[in-house]
Amino acid sequence: MRWATTFRIIAALCSAAVLxxxxxxxxxxxxxxxxxxxxxxxxxVSPEMQKLIAAPLRQDWDAKWKTGEDWRRVxxxxxxxxxxxxxxxxxxxxxxVKPDIIDGVRVFIVTPDVIPPEHRDKLLxxxxxxCYVLSPGEAGTSExxxxxxxxxxxxxxxxxxMPPEAYFPGALDDAMTVYKAAIKTTAPNDLGVLGTSxxxxxxxxxxxxxxxxxxxxxxxxxxxxxxxDVTKTGDSFYTNEMVDNVLVSRDGFCDAATKxxxxxxxxxxxxxxPVYGDMHGFPPTILTTGTRDLLLSNTVRVHRxxxxxxxxxxxxxxxxxxxxxxxRDDRIPETREAFGEITAFFDKxxxx
Amino acid sequence: MRWATTFRIIAALCSAAVLxxxxxxxxxxxxxxxxxxxxxxxxxVSPEMQKLIAAPLRQDWDAKWKTGEDWRRVxxxxxxxxxxxxxxxxxxxxxxVKPDIIDGVRVFIVTPDVIPPEHRDKLLxxxxxxCYVLSPGEAGTSExxxxxxxxxxxxxxxxxxMPPEAYFPGALDDAMTVYKAAIKTTAPNDLGVLGTSxxxxxxxxxxxxxxxxxxxxxxxxxxxxxxxDVTKTGDSFYTNEMVDNVLVSRDGFCDAATKxxxxxxxxxxxxxxPVYGDMHGFPPTILTTGTRDLLLSNTVRVHRxxxxxxxxxxxxxxxxxxxxxxxRDDRIPETREAFGEITAFFDKxxxx
Numbered sequence: 024m025r026w027a028t029t030f031r032i033i034a035a036l037c038s039a040a041v042l043x044x045x046x047x048x049x050x051x052x053x054x055x056x057x058x059x060x061x062x063x064x065x066x067x068v069s070p071e072m073q074k075l076i077a078a079p080l081r082q083d084w085d086a087k088w089k090t091g092e093d094w095r096r097v098x099x100x101x102x103x104x105x106x107x108x109x110x111x112x113x114x115x116x117x118x119x120v121k122p123d124i125i126d127g128v129r130v131f132i133v134t135p136d137v138i139p140p141e142h143r144d145k146l147l148x149x150x151x152x153x154c155y156v157l158s159p160g161e162a163g164t165s166e167x168x169x170x171x172x173x174x175x176x177x178x179x180x181x182x183x184x185m186p187p188e189a190y191f192p193g194a195l196d197d198a199m200t201v202y203k204a205a206i207k208t209t210a211p212n213d214l215g216v217l218g219t220s221x222x223x224x225x226x227x228x229x230x231x232x233x234x235x236x237x238x239x240x241x242x243x244x245x246x247x248x249x250x251x252d253v254t255k256t257g258d259s260f261y262t263n264e265m266v267d268n269v270l271v272s273r274d275g276f277c278d279a280a281t282k283x284x285x286x287x288x289x290x291x292x293x294x295x296x297p298v299y300g301d302m303h304g305f306p307p308t309i310l311t312t313g314t315r316d317l318l319l320s321n322t323v324r325v326h327r328x329x330x331x332x333x334x335x336x337x338x339x340x341x342x343x344x345x346x347x348x349x350x351r352d353d354r355i356p357e358t359r360e361a362f363g364e365i366t367a368f369f370d371k372x373x374x375x
Numbered sequence: 376m377r378w379a380t381t382f383r384i385i386a387a388l389c390s391a392a393v394l395x396x397x398x399x400x401x402x403x404x405x406x407x408x409x410x411x412x413x414x415x416x417x418x419x420v421s422p423e424m425q426k427l428i429a430a431p432l433r434q435d436w437d438a439k440w441k442t443g444e445d446w447r448r449v450x451x452x453x454x455x456x457x458x459x460x461x462x463x464x465x466x467x468x469x470x471x472v473k474p475d476i477i478d479g480v481r482v483f484i485v486t487p488d489v490i491p492p493e494h495r496d497k498l499l500x501x502x503x504x505x506c507y508v509l510s511p512g513e514a515g516t517s518e519x520x521x522x523x524x525x526x527x528x529x530x531x532x533x534x535x536x537m538p539p540e541a542y543f544p545g546a547l548d549d550a551m552t553v554y555k556a557a558i559k560t561t562a563p564n565d566l567g568v569l570g571t572s573x574x575x576x577x578x579x580x581x582x583x584x585x586x587x588x589x590x591x592x593x594x595x596x597x598x599x600x601x602x603x604d605v606t607k608t609g610d611s612f613y614t615n616e617m618v619d620n621v622l623v624s625r626d627g628f629c630d631a632a633t634k635x636x637x638x639x640x641x642x643x644x645x646x647x648x649p650v651y652g653d654m655h656g657f658p659p660t661i662l663t664t665g666t667r668d669l670l671l672s673n674t675v676r677v678h679r680x681x682x683x684x685x686x687x688x689x690x691x692x693x694x695x696x697x698x699x700x701x702x703r704d705d706r707i708p709e710t711r712e713a714f715g716e717i718t719a720f721f722d723k724x725x726x727x
Contacts (some may be wrong), residue, residue, distance in 0.1 A: 052429035077404035323692040
């Protein structure tokens with residue numbers, strides 16, 4: 024046995040994963056008081072990224088709608104605006120998008136105009152983000168368009184049911200339906216799965232489901248800043264509160280939305296908080312986050328847990344970025360860099 | 376050409392590395408106002424790490440001694456205390472330490488009692504941290520002891536000259552003297568170099584020097600939370616100010632110490648701020664930091680620059696940790712996990 028393996032095992036035995044259930048807040052330990060501060064816009068990112076970083080806190084970041092119907096109205100209004108940017112993006116990236124139905128589940132087939140020979144037998148399944156309630160329909164396709172256009176892969180984007188059409192585990196059920204269909208037509212080793220935020224969590228939840236169901240795992244996955252722990256555990260929920268201008272606070276809109284989706288289900292269930300799941304046997308995983316991300320901790324915790332579980336896992340952390348900033352606009356250099364990394368990771372691991 | 380390569384090149388062309396000289400603060404962009412906050416001690420780390428995280432801000436974090444002589448007095452007093460913990464640590468880890476001189480440079484030869492067969496032809500060179508002024512003599516050996524004891528490698532720890540004995544580039548000169556001696560007795564591919572903080576920067580500076588001198592590069596390097604940018608550029612200098620209880624502030628003791636070492640030299644010289652150096656051709660590199668680290672940004676920026684330069688680079692970010700917390704005590708599970716990762720990385724890359 025190589026020493027690397029030995030130490031991996033020792034590390035795993037000693038690790039937070041094993042000890043986690045024993046951990047508890049020691050109330051004798053003093054919290055840290057941090058004074059108010061002013062954060063200048065960083066100078067070491069692109070001018071385009073500087074503009075995102077300088078944007079004010081997201082509007083309605085503390086709105087806490089309480090029903091699936093409320094969220095659907097909010098989601099539809101936001102989607103009607105956000106889809107206006109998609110035609111130009113598809114044109115810039117030379118990607119076409121076609122709605123379809125796979126085994127009863129709504130999807131979009133996202134196809135780049137040019138697919139290089141080594142990608143012709145590859146397929147990616149995409150699950151969009153939006154706190155399990157936002158980005159219905161075409162609005163959920165933007166990351167799939169970035170991936171198809173910048174990575175030159177064919178992508179199936181799952182338009183999973185959201186509240187009030189379905190609650191937990193509806194999103195996961197729909198994603199699994201598409202996954203099961205995909206492994207019938209594509210060799211699992213040629214298949215990748217990707218998503219960001221709630222989509223990043225869904226990617227991990229899909230692997231837990233696939234393992235439990237005895238299904239083959241895909242060749243590689245990309246989990247971007249996953250909502251891996253919706254119990255508000257994770258240090259950056261505190262350190263990056265009011266620093267991240269997208270999620271802003273652990274007590275903000277995304278927490279409220281997730282609770283509506285969970286519909287009373289235990290938030291610590293690994294199918295809602297996958298950081299608590301058993302990650303042994305997961306496929307190679309690339310994780311992406313930013314230094315200002317409210318979910319920085321919940322990304323690096325998944326990275327550590329994967330490594331403790333013997334999984335090949337790569338972590339990319341981008342300077343100054345808030346939650347999922349790396350996927351907002353194809354014209355930002357850091358977006359092209361992030362999807363370049365994800366493409367390289369899929370190229371390294373798919374087909375083997 | 377594989378698409379991965381193509382996209383790597385495109386990413387590099389678009390990247391911050393290329394555009395960096397063009398970046399500048401856009402003063403029309405609004406800074407973010409962050410209110411005062413209270414950070415609880417995270418519950419998702421080991422109890423031992425919780426104690427480190429809960430510790431008050433480092434004593435004298437804002438002391439700014441001005442001369443090499445002042446710093447030497449401070450360093451000697453601190454070293455006299457810190458070495459008291461070393462005998463027990465050496466015993467726990469089954470490591471012996473012997474002072475020696477290599478081509479005029481003081482070193483410590485750090486040897487584990489048991490070296491596995493596959494490590495017998497391997498050698499690590501260690502450069503300690505301490506803002507270029509702290510941890511003289513035996514006090515600089517603690518990371519080398521951790522590496523030797525947890526990784527079962529023979530390590531040469533460089534006791535480089537520090538102010539007032541020598542100023543920039545004295546530390547780097549001494550490290551290079553030992554490196555040159557090491558590649559005479561050990562095949563470069565069997566050689567690793569490691570260090571943390573100022574040591575993490577010195578590791579990178581050594582690679583810049585080795586490239587410039589046409590020397591062979593080592594098989595792999597470990598650069599822990601490197602002081603890669605001493606010009607106070609890096610977003611976490613702001614976001615983690617008063618959050619990190621070790622370095623605390625960009626205007627604290629470490630900045631003052633570095634300026635004494637620099638002795639008037641341009642702080643943006645890549646031999647003081649290696650993030651500005653050309654990293655093409657660097658060996659595989661593992662980087663380690665924590666979410667509360669004041670140098671989080673300066674670690675992830677090096678990671679991104681290495682990746683943009685086509686270098687195999689791994690990033691490990693530990694939950695809740697301040698600057699270099701992963702290397703304080705061998706009895707902390709996260710320490711064993713971090714050095715397990717570094718060991719696995721050296722095992723993967725040395726000897727090839």
